[in-house]
Amino acid sequence: MTKTESAKYNKVVLSPPVPPPQAGRGRNEMPIYREILEQAKAAKAASLVLANASAEQRNRLLLLLSKTLIDQQGKVVEANREDLAQAKAAGRNSAYLDRLGFFEADIRKTADALSAVRELPDPLNRLLSENKRPNGLLVKQVAVPIGVIAIIYESRPDVTVEAAGLCLKSGNAVILKGGSDSLQTNTVLAQILRQSLEKANFPAGSVSLVASREHAAVDYLLSLSGYINLVIPRGGESLIRTVVEKSKIPVIKHYKGVCHTYVDKAADLNMAWSVTLNAKTQRPATCNATETLLVHRDIAPDFLPEMARLFQEKGVEMRGCPDTRRIIPQARVAQESDWGNEFLDLTIAIKVVASPEEAIFWVNTYGTGHSEAIITGDNLIAEMFLKEVDAAAIYHNASTRFTDGFEFGLGAEIGISTDKIHARGPMGLKELTSYKYLVYGDGQVRT
Amino acid sequence: MTKTESAKYNKVVLSPPVPPPQAGRGRNEMPIYREILEQAKAAKAASLVLANASAEQRNRLLLLLSKTLIDQQGKVVEANREDLAQAKAAGRNSAYLDRLGFFEADIRKTADALSAVRELPDPLNRLLSENKRPNGLLVKQVAVPIGVIAIIYESRPDVTVEAAGLCLKSGNAVILKGGSDSLQTNTVLAQILRQSLEKANFPAGSVSLVASREHAAVDYLLSLSGYINLVIPRGGESLIRTVVEKSKIPVIKHYKGVCHTYVDKAADLNMAWSVTLNAKTQRPATCNATETLLVHRDIAPDFLPEMARLFQEKGVEMRGCPDTRRIIPQARVAQESDWGNEFLDLTIAIKVVASPEEAIFWVNTYGTGHSEAIITGDNLIAEMFLKEVDAAAIYHNASTRFTDGFEFGLGAEIGISTDKIHARGPMGLKELTSYKYLVYGDGQVRT
Numbered sequence: 001m002t003k004t005e006s007a008k009y010n011k012v013v014l015s016p017p018v019p020p021p022q023a024g025r026g027r028n029e030m031p032i033y034r035e036i037l038e039q040a041k042a043a044k045a046a047s048l049v050l051a052n053a054s055a056e057q058r059n060r061l062l063l064l065l066s067k068t069l070i071d072q073q074g075k076v077v078e079a080n081r082e083d084l085a086q087a088k089a090a091g092r093n094s095a096y097l098d099r100l101g102f103f104e105a106d107i108r109k110t111a112d113a114l115s116a117v118r119e120l121p122d123p124l125n126r127l128l129s130e131n132k133r134p135n136g137l138l139v140k141q142v143a144v145p146i147g148v149i150a151i152i153y154e155s156r157p158d159v160t161v162e163a164a165g166l167c168l169k170s171g172n173a174v175i176l177k178g179g180s181d182s183l184q185t186n187t188v189l190a191q192i193l194r195q196s197l198e199k200a201n202f203p204a205g206s207v208s209l210v211a212s213r214e215h216a217a218v219d220y221l222l223s224l225s226g227y228i229n230l231v232i233p234r235g236g237e238s239l240i241r242t243v244v245e246k247s248k249i250p251v252i253k254h255y256k257g258v259c260h261t262y263v264d265k266a267a268d269l270n271m272a273w274s275v276t277l278n279a280k281t282q283r284p285a286t287c288n289a290t291e292t293l294l295v296h297r298d299i300a301p302d303f304l305p306e307m308a309r310l311f312q313e314k315g316v317e318m319r320g321c322p323d324t325r326r327i328i329p330q331a332r333v334a335q336e337s338d339w340g341n342e343f344l345d346l347t348i349a350i351k352v353v354a355s356p357e358e359a360i361f362w363v364n365t366y367g368t369g370h371s372e373a374i375i376t377g378d379n380l381i382a383e384m385f386l387k388e389v390d391a392a393a394i395y396h397n398a399s400t401r402f403t404d405g406f407e408f409g410l411g412a413e414i415g416i417s418t419d420k421i422h423a424r425g426p427m428g429l430k431e432l433t434s435y436k437y438l439v440y441g442d443g444q445v446r447t
Numbered sequence: 448m449t450k451t452e453s454a455k456y457n458k459v460v461l462s463p464p465v466p467p468p469q470a471g472r473g474r475n476e477m478p479i480y481r482e483i484l485e486q487a488k489a490a491k492a493a494s495l496v497l498a499n500a501s502a503e504q505r506n507r508l509l510l511l512l513s514k515t516l517i518d519q520q521g522k523v524v525e526a527n528r529e530d531l532a533q534a535k536a537a538g539r540n541s542a543y544l545d546r547l548g549f550f551e552a553d554i555r556k557t558a559d560a561l562s563a564v565r566e567l568p569d570p571l572n573r574l575l576s577e578n579k580r581p582n583g584l585l586v587k588q589v590a591v592p593i594g595v596i597a598i599i600y601e602s603r604p605d606v607t608v609e610a611a612g613l614c615l616k617s618g619n620a621v622i623l624k625g626g627s628d629s630l631q632t633n634t635v636l637a638q639i640l641r642q643s644l645e646k647a648n649f650p651a652g653s654v655s656l657v658a659s660r661e662h663a664a665v666d667y668l669l670s671l672s673g674y675i676n677l678v679i680p681r682g683g684e685s686l687i688r689t690v691v692e693k694s695k696i697p698v699i700k701h702y703k704g705v706c707h708t709y710v711d712k713a714a715d716l717n718m719a720w721s722v723t724l725n726a727k728t729q730r731p732a733t734c735n736a737t738e739t740l741l742v743h744r745d746i747a748p749d750f751l752p753e754m755a756r757l758f759q760e761k762g763v764e765m766r767g768c769p770d771t772r773r774i775i776p777q778a779r780v781a782q783e784s785d786w787g788n789e790f791l792d793l794t795i796a797i798k799v800v801a802s803p804e805e806a807i808f809w810v811n812t813y814g815t816g817h818s819e820a821i822i823t824g825d826n827l828i829a830e831m832f833l834k835e836v837d838a839a840a841i842y843h844n845a846s847t848r849f850t851d852g853f854e855f856g857l858g859a860e861i862g863i864s865t866d867k868i869h870a871r872g873p874m875g876l877k878e879l880t881s882y883k884y885l886v887y888g889d890g891q892v893r894t
Contacts, residue, residue: 048811052835131856137845139855146867147837225691229867244672248691250698250868271890278892364495386885388499390594398584398888407893408586408884409578420593420676420881421697422869434867437855438833441845443718445725446854 032212033220040227042205043148043173049203050171051145055122061168061200062118066111068196069161069189073107076192079184080157087155087181102157102185110158113412114165120411123170123429138440143433145171147229150221151414152243154235155179160189163234164207166414170432175228177210177218179235187211222247229434232427234415252427254418256342257287257370259400262359262385263303264376265296271397272299272375273307278399279373281314285344287416288371288393288403292339292349294359297323300352304328316346323352340366356381360388367391369418371400392418392425479659480667487674489652490595490620496650497618498592502569505616508647509565512615513558515643516608516636520554523639526631527604534602534628549604549632557605560859561612567858570617570876585887590880592618594676597668598861599690601682602626607636610681611654613861617879622675624657624665626682634658669694676881679874681862699874701865703789704734704817706847709806709832710750711823712743718844719746719822720754725846726820728761732791734863735818735840735850739786739796741806744770747799751775763793770799787813803828807835814838816865818847839865839872 050058069076080102087100126143133139149172151163160178167174178186190209197206210217222231225248232252233243240253261279263272279290295303300323308328311318318324319338320331331350338349353359356374363372373395374385382396393403403425405413410428417423423431497505516523527549534547573590580586596619598610607625614621625633637656644653657664669678672695679699680690687700708726710719726737742750747770755775758765765771766785767778778797785796800806803821810819820842821832829843840850850872852860857875864870870878 048835048837051837133854133856137849137854144837244695250866252868268890274892275890282893388495390495390498390591391883393884393886395886395888398886398891399893401893402584402886402891403884407580407584408886409580419697421699424881425884434871436838437840437850437872439840439842439845439849439855441842443715443722444845444849445721446729446846446848 032214032217036210036212036217036221037224039175039205039208039210040148040221040224042203043175043208044227046203046205047145047147047171047173050168050173050206051124051147053171053202055124057200057202058122058169058171059118061196061202062114062165064199065161065165065168065193065196066114066118068192068199069107069111069114072188072192073104075188076107076157076185077103079188080182083155083182083184090181092181096155096181100155100157100181100185106158110161113162117162117165117169117412117429120169120429123433126433128435135444136442137444140438140440141435142438143430144436146432146434148173148175148227149432150175150177150228150231150249152177152218152221152231152233152235152239153179154239155182157182157185157189159234160186160209161193163232163414164193166412166429166432168206170429172432173206175208175210175221177221180213183211183213218243219246222249225249232415250422252415252417252419252421252423254287254370254416256368257289257403257416257418258292258340258342258366258368259288259290259371259373260292260294260359260363260367261290261373261375261400262294262353262356262363263296263299264356264359264374264378264381265298266378266381267296267299267303267375268377269299269303269306272303273310275373275375275397275399276307277310277314279401280311280316280348281346282399282401284346286401287342288400289344290348290373290400291341291343292351292366294351294353294362295324296356296359297352297354300324301327304350311348314346316348318348318350320350321352324350327352340368342368356385360385363389363391369420370416371395371403373398373400392416479661479664483657483659483664483668484671486622486652486655486657487595487668487671489650490622490655491674493650493652494592494594494618494620497615497620497653498571498594500618500649502571504647504649505569505618506565508615508643508649509561509612511646512608512612512640512643513561513565515639515646516554516558516561519635519639520551522635523549523554523604523632524551526635527629530602530629530631537628539628543602543628547602547604547628547632553605557608560609564609564612564616564859564876567616567876570880573880575882582891583889584891587885587887588882589885590877591883593879593881595620595622595674596879597622597624597675597678597696599624599665599678599680599682599686600626601686602629604629604632604636606681607633607656608640610679610861611640613859613876613879615653617876619879620653622655622657622668624668627660630658630660665690666693669696672696679862697869699862699864699866699868699870701734701817701863703815704736704850704863704865705739705787705789705813705815706735706737706818706820707739707741707806707810707814708737708820708822708847709741709800709803709810710743710746711803711806711821711825711828712745713825713828714743714746714750714822715824716746716750716753719750720757722820722822722844722846723754724757724761726848727758727763727795728793729846729848731793733848734789735847736791737795737820737847738788738790739798739813741798741800741809742771743803743806744799744801747771748774751797758795761793763795765795765797767797768799771797774799787815789815803832807832810836810838816867817863818842818850820845820847839863
């Protein structure tokens with residue numbers, strides 16, 4: 001768009017004649033609330049500009065963003081060094097510092113990710129359905145952006161850039177609230193984002209960063225349902241539960257992934273060993289790692305001893321049911337609390353089952369609707385499992401670790417949903433869109 | 448399914464070994480909470496059976512339901528007569544009693560609606576996408592039910608049957624909470640629903656009615672996010688705001704419809720008069736009736752006098768801006784509070800605008816994202832309006848009154864959403880579905 005158009009919308013945005021009734025009241029005289037409210041208003045205004053920008057304009061913005069990020073990486077690394085030093089002084093552990101660190105190699109990787117997003121097909125303006133009615137009305141359903149999306153996440157600077165990139169590519173304005181330990185890094189990244197927006201003639205309000213360390217600031221943000229259309233929390237279960245508890249805005253979320261791999265009696269043993277080992281150990285701290293292994297009793301004596309050897313080689317702690325421990329006594333006794341537990345670690349619960357039906361029942365009882373796998377050579381049993389298990393992704397003869405936007409061919413991922421509303425499983429660009437109905441008539445009236 | 452299968456699932460359902468952690472605690476020892484918790488558990492269990500029932504089985508259920516409803520209409524009318532008498536004694540107005548009344552003609556109409564739903568295409572098991580990955584994984588995305596849906600609505604017995612019919616057709620279990628004044632009618636309708644479920648060998652928990660008159664019962668229901676996947680409130684704005692405020696479960700809703708009709712300078716005058724009159728007066732109490740008329744200043748002197756005459760003929764009260772009142776002085780002075788007001792009555796606000804851009808700005812500022820129309824012969828202006836207005840349905844040369852599931856060809860409607868998440872605009876059967884990913888491999892592991 002031209003500068004003039006952009007300015008026109010900016011004006012529209014910054015002085016809405018009527019504040020939506022849902023906006024928080026009273027508190028908005030305090031500076032931090034006032035700032036958040038202004039950010040939300042500016043984001044809503046910017047969302048109208050973004051929705052009408054062409055794919056070329058949005059892609060040019062992403063190109064400018066990845067260039068500016070590389071050009072100014074020195075400033076980013078410097079700010080990140082300060083964040084890291086403070087977090088270290090505060091006693092954060094090494095895994096935490098690892099996620100917080102944003103070095104030149106990470107910045108290059110993030111810039112490459114932006115380029116990959118840029119090259120993805122435009123998710124907007126897709127014709128989703130078309131229906132000519134008997135009265136002559138033509139009803140078209142067309143993909144449009146969601147509007148304003150708030151992303152609430154932990155101290156991970158890579159998320160700042162990648163989430164902003166995905167939202168802008170899909171025509172959404174975004175409000176970012178990262179963890180407090182990454183505030184200095186995020187502040188520099190937000191400057192880079194704003195500079196890129198200005199160069200590309202987009203309203204600066206398209207991206208904003210909530211710079212407060214106060215919890216009350218997030219609570220206030222989550223009350224602004226008149227301006228914000230969707231909240232995506234990313235992080236640990238407690239962060240997500242807090243967001244759901246407080247939010248007056250729709251939330252798409254994923255509490256946790258308690259994934260199962262069921263080895264059926266008709267499984268190919270070599271495949272079952274390799275897939276189960278991968279599902280447990282390839283990255284045990286991820287939500288799509290397998291936490292419980294279910295084994296059909298007929299194959300358990302052949303399958304479990306070698307599986308146990310492989311697990312032990314990788315340092316996996318096994319916790320088994322009584323039938324499991326009769327075959328592999330080296331497994332510890334599983335407690336009731338081990339079933340349905342998300343270990344996020346090199347620990348696995350193992351249960352022998354009498355039938356695929358029992359496996360399905362078990363998965364639907366203890367699973368969290370994330371990713372579930374069956375290993376079997378029997379296609380009928382596999383189809384039953386895929387049909388009857390209630391989860392976002394169900395695998396036949398593959399590792400649960402594949403639940404991921406890139407692996408599913410979505411090209412990108414802003415998160416994984418275990419909700420059933422709007423998006424389920426990996427969320428890519430299409431999942432960041434809504435739609436509107438365009439209805440073409442020649443004077444039709446309703447009778 | 449067979450009785451045995453149904454019984455198996457019933458067993459699964461009624462004794463889940465681990466109560467989901469989100470379930471309300473403490474309160475569940477009180478009889479009403481205990482009952483609601485049992486209903487929610489039974490609904491979740493039943494949802495697994497419904498999800499795996501064939502389209503034929505679900506259609507047979509709807510057939511039995513409409514037959515049973517007709518067979519037992521005497522009992523329904525009798526219970527409704529008591530509800531009506533009590534509501535009248537409590538001083539309810541005639542419009543209210545009209546919605547509460549459920550007579551033989553209404554019952555026949557409802558049975559016909561069930562038949563129409565039965566004949567709609569099955570919304571389940573549609574292949575939404577299919578993707579063969581470079582590693583050989585085949586990723587299929589398939590439509591499945593949402594699971595358990597709670598419908599919270601006013602004292603309208605027709606909603607009880609129609610909402611249940613739509614949920615069952617789409618394989619969802621449903622928990623119904625109707626207005627207290629319809630409790631006796633709903634109790635009989637729930638018996639009819641349960642009898643039909645049993646005859647068709649579906650678990651009785653597929654449909655349940657929250658029979659309490661206590662507000663706390665609804666609050667408790669809205670906390671059961673471990674069992675219920677979606678809440679759809681239907682009714683006035685305050686009911687909907689209360690549900691959003693309390694719910695820990697995703698809500699799809701529609702607060703209100705402040706719809707505009709914009710008559711552009713290139714409008715056909717006859718079309719503009721007829722469409723505007725229809726949009727305002729055909730059923731003024733509905734959410735898709737036009738509340739504000741915007742008129743381009745160049746056409747206002749030709750358009751407004753005859754429009755005013757037509758409005759006055761129908762008893763419409765006009766409230767105009769100063770420019771409007773210079774042309775039609777019979778209009779009252781519009782107050783600031785008239786813009787963006789949902790009159791739901793024979794009242795219209797009228798504003799003269801200088802350009803289509805001003806109309807778009809006005810609509811995006813005062814509208815509620817429901818239904819907006821432009822009347823113009825200029826297709827470029829129309830395209831601009833359709834693209835830049837942010838609403839669920841945008842009309843070129845047609846009445847805003849068409850926003851409706853039947854009119855859009857969805858075949859049915861459970862409600863209209865002004866959210867942008869999951870469903871926007873009229874919600875039919877497809878909007879009552881989610882999806883799952885089925886992934887077919889031959890031993891793939893992630894590296």
